[in-house]
Amino acid sequence: MQITNSTAPRPTRPVRSGILTLLAILLGTVLAAALVGLVLLSVTGWIQSPDETASAHTSSVSVGSDVTSDEPPQTGPLTEADGLIPAGTDITAGADLPAVTRLNPALRAAVEAATAEATLDGQPLYVTTGWRSARYQGQLYDEALATYGSEEDARQFVATPETSTHVTGTAVDIGPLDAMYWLLEHGPDYGLCQTYANEIWHFELATTPGGTCPEMLPDASHLGG
Ligand SMILES: [Zn+2]
Incomplete structure (x- = not known):
């Protein structure tokens, strides 16, 4: 009897833990996918913002370096x-x-x-x-x-x-x-x-x-x- 009692729940345990494991794997996969998505988003964001900064810098540098590089033409009407x-x-x-x-x-x-x-x-x-x-x-x-x-x-x-x-x-x-x-x-x-x-x-x-x-x-x- 004791054996039956102790063995009775046994079959369900592996099933439950199997489901739990599956759920854990699924949850883990979803989380991992979400993380990858987040990482990708942030990476894209990181890639974009330095680009924007760089182009902003380039334009401000070109304004600042007018003295040397963007001198107005020496002929034609004044602008x-x-x-x-x-x-x-x-x-x-x-x-x-x-x-x-x-x-x-x-x-x-x-x-x-x-x-x-x-x-x-x-x-x-x-x-x-x-x-x-x-x-x-x-x-x-x-x-x-x-x-x-x-x-x-x-x-x-x-x-x-x-x-x-x-x-x-x-x-x-x-x-x-x-x-x-x-x-x-x-x-x-x-x-x-x-x-x-x-x-x-x-x-x-x-x-x-x-x-x-x-x-x-x-x-x-x-x-x-
Ligand atoms: Zn004056």
């Missing part, structure tokens, strides 16, 4: 690549145009910060001229030369490509007129100063934020413009 701002377009220092992306980064950041405060004051502040290619500056200078007749007179209004602070990306001309007055008052908070007495629109980083602007030069012939 945005020369720092030209399309007529009738109001752009701010944060715009995605070479005229502002090729500015000295510290100057651009200062103008962007000032623009943010001006906007809060209800005063729009646009960049009418930022960085210019040497060829663009040369054309402006040639036009001034034709207009004023002598180098001495022309240089009071337009700097040569060799001396222009626009070509070096260290100056911005801003507008409209009210923004010029606004920046004259608030610009020094950001280190921004009007540097030529005859160019109320022309600003450069010329002091430390909150500092005092240096005395203005009479006109661009004395340094840059």
